[in-house]
Amino acid sequence: IEREQQRFAEANYDLCQNAIRVNKLMASLMPSMMLVMNFTIIAIIWFGSIRIDNGDMQVGSLMAFIQYAMQIMMSLVMVAMMFIMLPRASASAIRINEVLETNPQIKDPEETLSADKAQGILEFKNVSFSFPGAEKPAISNISFTARPGETTALIGGTGSGKTSLINLIPRFYDVDEGSVLVDGVDVREMSQKSLRAKIALVPQKSVLFSGSISDNIRYGKQDASDEEVRRAAEISQAIEFISGMPGGFDAVIEQGGSNVSGGQKQRLSIARALVRRPEIYIFDDSFSALDFKTDARLRLALRKETADATVIVIAQRVTTLMDAGQIIVLEDGRIVGMGTHKELLNSCDVYREIVYSQLSEEELA
Ligand SMILES: Nc1ncnc2c1ncn2[C@@H]1O[C@H](COP(=O)(O)OP(=O)(O)OP(=O)(O)O)[C@@H](O)[C@H]1O
Ligand SMILES: [Mg+2]
Known part of the structure; x- marks a missing residue:
């Protein structure tokens, strides 16, 4: 039992360390992404408001511009997420394929003989x-x-x-x-x-x-x-x-x-x-x-x-x-x-x- 407990503890520790590393990375990545996003919006509003002030631009256009910029930024966040999901997915896919590619040991012969007389001896x-x-x-x-x-x-x-x-x-x-x-x-x-x-x-x-x-x-x-x-x-x-x-x-x-x-x-x-x-x-x-x-x-x-x-x-x-x-x-x-x-x-x-x-x-x- 002790051995099993130790094995369980080791596997758990391993998983835990991995999860902590990933989450640490995410924890620093996410705020910096948000920071970039929000600074972009501030910049857009800053320069936009100057142009609106001068009468070169409509408020509606500014809003549309912010929306588009946000969409582009979000896709970039998604790309970052992908880099985390991809290794996980590929690890799972490898395991699933291992099962799918297992060949049964019991195989039918090339030429099968059939026992025609249905008796059951x-x-x-x-x-x-x-x-x-x-x-x-x-x-x-x-x-x-x-x-x-x-x-x-x-x-x-x-x-x-x-x-x-x-x-x-x-x-x-x-x-x-x-x-x-x-x-x-x-x-x-x-x-x-x-x-x-x-x-x-x-x-x-x-x-x-x-x-x-x-x-x-x-x-x-x-x-x-x-x-x-x-x-x-x-x-x-x-x-x-x-x-x-x-x-x-x-x-x-x-x-x-x-x-x-x-x-x-x-x-x-x-x-x-x-x-x-x-x-x-x-x-x-x-x-x-x-x-x-x-x-x-x-x-x-x-x-x-x-x-x-x-x-x-x-x-x-x-x-x-x-x-x-x-x-x-x-x-x-x-x-x-x-x-x-x-x-x-x-x-x-x-x-x-x-x-x-x-x-x-x-x-x-
Ligand atoms: N899948 C297996 N892999 C390895 N050894 C096995 C496996 N199945 C059974 N054995 C071993 O083969 C021996 C015979 O097992 P078996 O299941 O045929 O017994 P049994 O006569 O059906 O017993 P019971 O009356 O309890 O059902 C046992 O010693 C068992 O440990
Ligand atoms: Mg039996």
Whole structure:
């Protein structure tokens, strides 16, 4: 903390000294400019009054002359101001350009392959990945296949690499080794557009935008009809609280969704994924903020809706993923167990530990 305080103090001191210097300059510049201006006016009036006295000039002409002289003087002041504003503006422009000129690291290949058969088979082949600058890999040597009509669940302690793993599917990051295949095509060989059209990802932290509820749901699919939006809200169990809000689907969501609860936010972002009706659904801990009853109802409705799709679910609660067709247990970025709930209970210590910490003996039976 002390270091941060010192850094803050240093930056502040720097800014302060600069501002003082600029203002000192301005303080001496402005009065001298004013002095020049006012002396000019005095001179004009002085010489003008002599001419008027002699009858060579009208009072009106003198006034006009003063006005013109003032205008010229003011422009000179503006030029002086420009010299102060210019460096500031150019510094800002350089920074803005830095952002605009940043090239994305993830690029589409020259020639894109498209996976025509729209099925949604997802395959990881010996995938390893580490974040830039990280000491150890976030994901190492992961291989599994997720098939349509099947739910693949990921479980593991915090920091075990679950989110990192699913971030590789829509190419938020590129793998270091191995490959991620969607419908048999490496994701690096597809265009990002066609890849992401196949995927709906509900992130761990749901993000809502300021706008109406239907706008927020429609963010998944711009041209969704009211009926589709309504259906998505029904499946995601959001309909009850939406109809309770003033204006229903037109109710206003504030920036970042600050006027809805965490669980409501999660349900809205699930609805957003559902309107897209993609081939692959990815839910990153999307049920964590729901009570058990809502969670159960949502999963029941989801199962019907996603019957033909590939579903990847990350969850901390064993109850959420007990009935998944395939459960993958992650620890430190490695797979330590893969199979159904029953198989893992017998074979995987890590899984058994997680289960016993959450469920009582009766529930297990
Ligand atoms: N953007 C990042 N840059 C560098 N390291 C990261 C980044 N995101 C995650 N990590 C590291 O990668 C590891 C795995 O993180 P990850 O987010 O995948 O965990 P997780 O399993 O999703 O955990 P949780 O259950 O808490 O969501 C962690 O050790 C974390 O410190
Ligand atoms: Mg996570």
